[in-house]
Amino acid sequence: MPVSVRAPGFDLALSLASGQFFRWSRQEDGSFAVVRGPVLFRVRQTGDLLRAEGVDEALLREFFALDQDLRPALRALRRDERLRPALDACRGLRILRQDPWECVAAFITSIASNIPRITRNVADIAAATGRPLQLGGLKAYAFPRPGEMPEEAALREMKLGFRAAYLARAARLAASGLLEDVAHLPYDEAKRALMVLPGVAEKVADCVLLFAYGRLNAFPVDTWIRKTTLRLFFPRRRMSDRRLRAFAAERWGGYAGYAQQVLYHWSRSAPAPASPALVRA
DNA sequence: GGCCAGGTCCAAT
DNA sequence: ATTGGACATGGC
Numbered sequence: 001m002p003v004s005v006r007a008p009g010f011d012l013a014l015s016l017a018s019g020q021f022f023r024w025s026r027q028e029d030g031s032f033a034v035v036r037g038p039v040l041f042r043v044r045q046t047g048d049l050l051r052a053e054g055v056d057e058a059l060l061r062e063f064f065a066l067d068q069d070l071r072p073a074l075r076a077l078r079r080d081e082r083l084r085p086a087l088d089a090c091r092g093l094r095i096l097r098q099d100p101w102e103c104v105a106a107f108i109t110s111i112a113s114n115i116p117r118i119t120r121n122v123a124d125i126a127a128a129t130g131r132p133l134q135l136g137g138l139k140a141y142a143f144p145r146p147g148e149m150p151e152e153a154a155l156r157e158m159k160l161g162f163r164a165a166y167l168a169r170a171a172r173l174a175a176s177g178l179l180e181d182v183a184h185l186p187y188d189e190a191k192r193a194l195m196v197l198p199g200v201a202e203k204v205a206d207c208v209l210l211f212a213y214g215r216l217n218a219f220p221v222d223t224w225i226r227k228t229t230l231r232l233f234f235p236r237r238r239m240s241d242r243r244l245r246a247f248a249a250e251r252w253g254g255y256a257g258y259a260q261q262v263l264y265h266w267s268r269s270a271p272a273p274a275s276p277a278l279v280r281a
Numbered sequence: 282g283g284c285c286a287g288g289t290c291c292a293a294t
Numbered sequence: 295a296t297t298g299g300a301c302a303t304g305g306c
Contacts (some may be wrong), residue, residue: 019287020287107287107288108288108289110286110287110288111286111287111288111289112285112286112287112288112289112301112302112303113286113287113288113303113304114285114286114287114304114305115287116304116305117286117303117304117305118287156302159302159303159304160302160303161301161302161303161304162289162300162301162302162303163288163289163301163302164302165301166289166290198289198290199288199289199290200289201288201289201290202288202289203287203288203289204287204288204289207287220287221287222286222287222288223285223286223287223288224286224287225287240295240296242295242296264287268287
């Protein structure tokens with residue numbers, strides 16, 4: 001049965017395409033096919049209305065975090081003039097709430113990779129091991145649970161490269177309920193708990209806390225954020241990732257993660273600043 | 282063809 | 295605590 005949910009100020013396409021989530025595809029009719037855990041659904045946005053089939057209203061609200069009021073975050077972040085261009089470029093962006101294990105797996109896969117390749121790797125793993133899902137004419141595969149993951153050798157055949165060993169070992173550890181505990185822990189402890197997993201250090205742990213557990217304070221520092229944040233706030237200076245995270249926490253507090261995501265998307269979509277060579281010419 | 286990609290791990294300062 | 299190199303693969 002189709003469900004309709006009001007989602008004022010939400011941009012579905014932007015939120016899906018902003019690099020936080022890899023299990024979606026745009027259909028010819030303009031709707032989006034989404035796989036979230038064991039659920040394949042179709043969703044489209046018309047104005048403030050979200051219409052979906054294959055999913056109940058509760059999961060739709062949960063996944064798109066529709067019950068989370070972002071206005072306090074946006075109000076606070078907009079006071080930062082240097083963040084405004086990025087915020088303006090990302091109106092309607094929401095941080096999704098992914099399945100924790102899939103998010104861990106996707107961001108282990110993301111190490112020194114890129115979005116098209118991550119998307120392909122994750123789809124390959126699902127197609128090789130996951131249960132088939134169907135919705136009308138739509139077909140997809142669920143991503144395997146930790147206990148169902150392929151062995152390292154199989155992951156290597158899927159071109160996961162050196163990430164294969166991390167992922168296979170992380171799956172074994174995650175099979176024992178570690179990820180359920182994380183939900184109840186305060187940020188620092190939750191992060192330490194995640195970092196027990198091979199392939200999960202500061203950056204991946206922050207991605208998981210932000211994109212799966214809704215911790216809007218988590219500030220993942222990747223190469224793009226490093227470059228963009230330094231350019232905006234500390235031109236001609238170098239800084240460790242640790243200090244960068246401390247800076248973000250102090251400047252943006254509990255909303256640093258939202259700032260991170262708009263900076264990430266904005267820096268990748270905006271034209272790069274002219275290089276010195278071009279300026280000279 | 283070398284450099285870099287939503288890094289992590291390990292060893293050596 | 296910080297730093298350098300190895301680690302697979304692919305795109306430009």
